[in-house]
Amino acid sequence: MMLKRLALSMMILAAGPARADPLLPDGRTVLPPPPAPHSAAQAEDQEVFDRTRRLVGSARWAMAREDAELAPARLLADFSCAAGMTLEPARLPALTGLIARLQPQLEARITEEKQFWKRQRPFVDTDRPICTDDSAHLRDSPAYPSGHTTHGWIVAGILAELMPDRATDILHRGRAFGESRIVCGVHWKSDVQAGWLNGAAMFAALQADPGFQADMAAAGHEIAALRAHPATPDPERCAVEARVAAQPIE
Secondary structure (H helix, E strand, O other): HHHHHHHHHHHHHHHHOOOOOOOOHHHHHOOOOOOOOHHHHHHHHHHHHHHHHHHHEEEEEEHHHOOOOOOOOHHHHHHHHHHOOOOOOOOOOHHHHHHHHHHHHHHHHHHHHHHHHOOOOOOOOOOOOOOOHHHHHHHOOOOOHOOOHHHHHHHHHHHHHHHHHHHHHHHHHHHHHHHHHHHHHHOOOHHHHHHHHHHHHHHHOOEEEEEEEEEHHHHHHHHHHHOOOOOOHHHHHHHHHHHHHOOOOO
């Protein structure tokens, strides 16, 4: 996972520093501030973090580990059960390219937001376990809002628009994708809630972009072709995913 993250970072650096697209809503204004220290909301965040440490080694923990990877191919795999078919990047180049092109712009905006609030992640200065092995990178990255959740909710929105008959399952998976960051121990519950709002706001604004509209049209043709001759995801994996995604994280 670290090698994949490093390769993605090197690709972004080679392309030059990404700048936040002015079209994307600025979460520093849109989002509420994170809970204040010693507030009731912060106490609730701490309780949820403490309770979810009991999930270490469980099937839900394994799902959180898988959800920690943001590569487009990995995201499509994460949503394949919800889509009812294997989302194969080789058969979905326009969709895969759309997700890949959005990521640097989204990350630029999310980084602005994180640096504005500079909220410490829940595992920092503790010995509590987290589900990913890049703790050194995360330790220096602020928590609020959750970038993974923002990315995941936008991907869920894209797929739900392309497959409206699967929207309920896809959006449920998008919710669980964000909750994986709580299970993982790298985000507070309120970080994830802000990520859902952040993703929804950004996805709404993207609808007005002609380039995004063209990409969605191309992706729609690909999805239609794939649905005509789909590959079926592993039923056992999908059954496990459905069971653990239904677990309440509270």
